[in-house]
Amino acid sequence: MSTPPIRLPAGVRDFLPRAAARRRSLAARVLDVFERWGYARIITPMFECADVLERGLGHDARAAAIRFVEPGSGEVVALRPDITPQVARVVATRLADVEGPIRLCYEGAVTRLAGERGQREILQAGIELIDAGDPGGDAEVLAVAAASLAASGLPETRLDVGHVAPARCVLAAAPDDNARDRITAALARKDRAGLRIAAAVLPDAIRPLAEALVGLWGPAETTLARAVALPWPAEVRAALDSLRAVLAGFADLADRPVPDLTIDLGDLRGFDYYTGVRFAGYAGGAPDAVLRGGRYDELIARYGRAARATGFAIDLEALAQAQRTAGLALPVTTAGVAVHGAGAAAFARELRAQGIRAVVAASAPTASWLRGAGFDSAALLDARELVRADETRRTLDTADVRALVKLLEENPCPS
Amino acid sequence: MSTPPIRLPAGVRDFLPRAAARRRSLAARVLDVFERWGYARIITPMFECADVLERGLGHDARAAAIRFVEPGSGEVVALRPDITPQVARVVATRLADVEGPIRLCYEGAVTRLAGERGQREILQAGIELIDAGDPGGDAEVLAVAAASLAASGLPETRLDVGHVAPARCVLAAAPDDNARDRITAALARKDRAGLRIAAAVLPDAIRPLAEALVGLWGPAETTLARAVALPWPAEVRAALDSLRAVLAGFADLADRPVPDLTIDLGDLRGFDYYTGVRFAGYAGGAPDAVLRGGRYDELIARYGRAARATGFAIDLEALAQAQRTAGLALPVTTAGVAVHGAGAAAFARELRAQGIRAVVAASAPTASWLRGAGFDSAALLDARELVRADETRRTLDTADVRALVKLLEENPCPS
Numbered sequence: 001m002s003t004p005p006i007r008l009p010a011g012v013r014d015f016l017p018r019a020a021a022r023r024r025s026l027a028a029r030v031l032d033v034f035e036r037w038g039y040a041r042i043i044t045p046m047f048e049c050a051d052v053l054e055r056g057l058g059h060d061a062r063a064a065a066i067r068f069v070e071p072g073s074g075e076v077v078a079l080r081p082d083i084t085p086q087v088a089r090v091v092a093t094r095l096a097d098v099e100g101p102i103r104l105c106y107e108g109a110v111t112r113l114a115g116e117r118g119q120r121e122i123l124q125a126g127i128e129l130i131d132a133g134d135p136g137g138d139a140e141v142l143a144v145a146a147a148s149l150a151a152s153g154l155p156e157t158r159l160d161v162g163h164v165a166p167a168r169c170v171l172a173a174a175p176d177d178n179a180r181d182r183i184t185a186a187l188a189r190k191d192r193a194g195l196r197i198a199a200a201v202l203p204d205a206i207r208p209l210a211e212a213l214v215g216l217w218g219p220a221e222t223t224l225a226r227a228v229a230l231p232w233p234a235e236v237r238a239a240l241d242s243l244r245a246v247l248a249g250f251a252d253l254a255d256r257p258v259p260d261l262t263i264d265l266g267d268l269r270g271f272d273y274y275t276g277v278r279f280a281g282y283a284g285g286a287p288d289a290v291l292r293g294g295r296y297d298e299l300i301a302r303y304g305r306a307a308r309a310t311g312f313a314i315d316l317e318a319l320a321q322a323q324r325t326a327g328l329a330l331p332v333t334t335a336g337v338a339v340h341g342a343g344a345a346a347f348a349r350e351l352r353a354q355g356i357r358a359v360v361a362a363s364a365p366t367a368s369w370l371r372g373a374g375f376d377s378a379a380l381l382d383a384r385e386l387v388r389a390d391e392t393r394r395t396l397d398t399a400d401v402r403a404l405v406k407l408l409e410e411n412p413c414p415s
Numbered sequence: 416m417s418t419p420p421i422r423l424p425a426g427v428r429d430f431l432p433r434a435a436a437r438r439r440s441l442a443a444r445v446l447d448v449f450e451r452w453g454y455a456r457i458i459t460p461m462f463e464c465a466d467v468l469e470r471g472l473g474h475d476a477r478a479a480a481i482r483f484v485e486p487g488s489g490e491v492v493a494l495r496p497d498i499t500p501q502v503a504r505v506v507a508t509r510l511a512d513v514e515g516p517i518r519l520c521y522e523g524a525v526t527r528l529a530g531e532r533g534q535r536e537i538l539q540a541g542i543e544l545i546d547a548g549d550p551g552g553d554a555e556v557l558a559v560a561a562a563s564l565a566a567s568g569l570p571e572t573r574l575d576v577g578h579v580a581p582a583r584c585v586l587a588a589a590p591d592d593n594a595r596d597r598i599t600a601a602l603a604r605k606d607r608a609g610l611r612i613a614a615a616v617l618p619d620a621i622r623p624l625a626e627a628l629v630g631l632w633g634p635a636e637t638t639l640a641r642a643v644a645l646p647w648p649a650e651v652r653a654a655l656d657s658l659r660a661v662l663a664g665f666a667d668l669a670d671r672p673v674p675d676l677t678i679d680l681g682d683l684r685g686f687d688y689y690t691g692v693r694f695a696g697y698a699g700g701a702p703d704a705v706l707r708g709g710r711y712d713e714l715i716a717r718y719g720r721a722a723r724a725t726g727f728a729i730d731l732e733a734l735a736q737a738q739r740t741a742g743l744a745l746p747v748t749t750a751g752v753a754v755h756g757a758g759a760a761a762f763a764r765e766l767r768a769q770g771i772r773a774v775v776a777a778s779a780p781t782a783s784w785l786r787g788a789g790f791d792s793a794a795l796l797d798a799r800e801l802v803r804a805d806e807t808r809r810t811l812d813t814a815d816v817r818a819l820v821k822l823l824e825e826n827p828c829p830s
Binding site for chain 1: 419421422423424425426427428429430431432434435436438439450451452453455456457458459460461462463464466467470481482483484485486487488490492494501504505507508509510512513514517518519524526528535536555667668670671718719749751760763764767768770771772773774775781783784786790
């Protein structure tokens, strides 16, 4: 039998130094935003007992979870397809005695059987705000989402906000699942003609609302005004009032300049477990949403604690790819120094103590050497002497090297 | 059927904010050391095709790998029990055209069926130095290991260095696996009497070497001198000469003051795939080694590239537990500000822009609120006015709050 080739499973990948640096830098920036807003980081395990994890998963995420039998115990476990249910579990159990509001954040890999674009291992970061009601909680989470998108440095970022109430009101009036699926699909495509056909099965009072819903997207103020003008039942009116209050709270809390929001009341895709305001974040260069979030007031109760909650998760891989597509340079360039000759070890030590990357090397850095060392650029210092134009000489010190590294970083080699 | 309880699989755990902060801070410090020494970080996937991963695993690690069938492809995959084989694969494939020396580092969770102390998910960080021969490569990796231990802030850190050659020479003379196992076990226990019995089966020329081996541990210089005085065959003499050169190289490269090294030529535990110098790191408060490394010149060839290599992995969880045992305070305290009243949102925004953690809150922070917000301490600011003892008043600015946060961090609440 021939040896099978060296390969990776579909949907997982390695990140070489430059790609890894982009992802680590994005994660660090986003987590820094979360922490400034008072969200404390927790770490949860890569896999859990399948039945425990599934309590907190919506229909789609359950189908996406990879399960296997844990050999030690014989228990069925699942790789986490989402971190939110883990946070819900922690809040309901180990933090059961902590009063809200509780602010938590996380960062880590999740694994999905059929994620967006066929990918399976996704780097995710997110926040959860527990026991904060609307509109204040929703407004805060939206403001953190906007700050996170801004921290990515991506152009044309946009938050699109909605509320599940109008579409659920329409869908509740549909006679069966088949009709619901057709209405949902037409809403997602913003297909007026298709919706008119699908909505034919709805009661007379609801049909015009369904037909209006397909057009209820666009700039926040005007779209909300159009929505409010329709003859919705009382609970949808209350939801729209609440959405208006969230937008006002967002304008108060968000970083300046306050980003423009858009509204989309028809889109329900990917918002399985939300119960109120929901939102998605987009950025130039990313084909799909890079961030999804909203209110999920029923999730934590599945783990035994009645607590309202809202939050979002950001797809760091999608952000990184968007940065590349948008032509954004690597957020950090890594210049270093290769030191050679007598006293090289001591000089390298001195440089490292100043935070400068330094390697003791035998020869001048080549392009291949740079890649091996993970530097974007490097200079070989084989003497510790600085010669000035006027021929005065003095020993090179760490300040000189710091200036050199700065020069290298500002003039990186083309790659 | 009753609902199964909310539980975690054996050996995995959640880290709440303080525990997570300790682990993240340790990881950041250790990675900072790696990067200063010129090691570039890469990210590898949580699971791989089992046959590919197993090429690079020793006997123990193979037994510790959790395997399952990947539902999408039907392939058998394994959760990584170790990151070194993944780095070897990357070096042999995607970095095939990069000349050495290549310096790479990593950080991430690994999963093992029966790790030390029954744990299964282990947070690990490490470096790999590829295509650097001995003694220079070994000396550099030892120096980075010493710097990493120092960065942990732990007391009584110690590096214990050995070489596989003397013990392998003795074991090669044993008549069968059973005899080898008994000799290995007696060496590990430093059991002179047990070794004398186990060594009875060895040839006359080797028996006295085996009996000496059990005592070849202690301070580096004197232990090495005792080892060199014995009548070893030529290849072991060469190995001991090489070890002496590594120690000299370490003394040249290591941070000052140069840490004392100890030598142990008898211990072979946990050094499955090493081919030359090997070492372990210990720290006060940790019952077992917190770091293991050495030279593994045959590993990368299993992925198709003939390249020598050396490196080490550090167990961040063991370091974190040792920090707690040693009574080391959390490396970061997180003080924040709860802002209340008119203009709270704007003031919080200003503080965050200065890197201060700020939450808009309705009431004074209680101990429970602090835990929910992930702060060690916080102050409620409900006015932006600073009143001096002489009754002059002025508006509180971010510098005042920065001073306040510093005060809070230096005087944390007892917890």
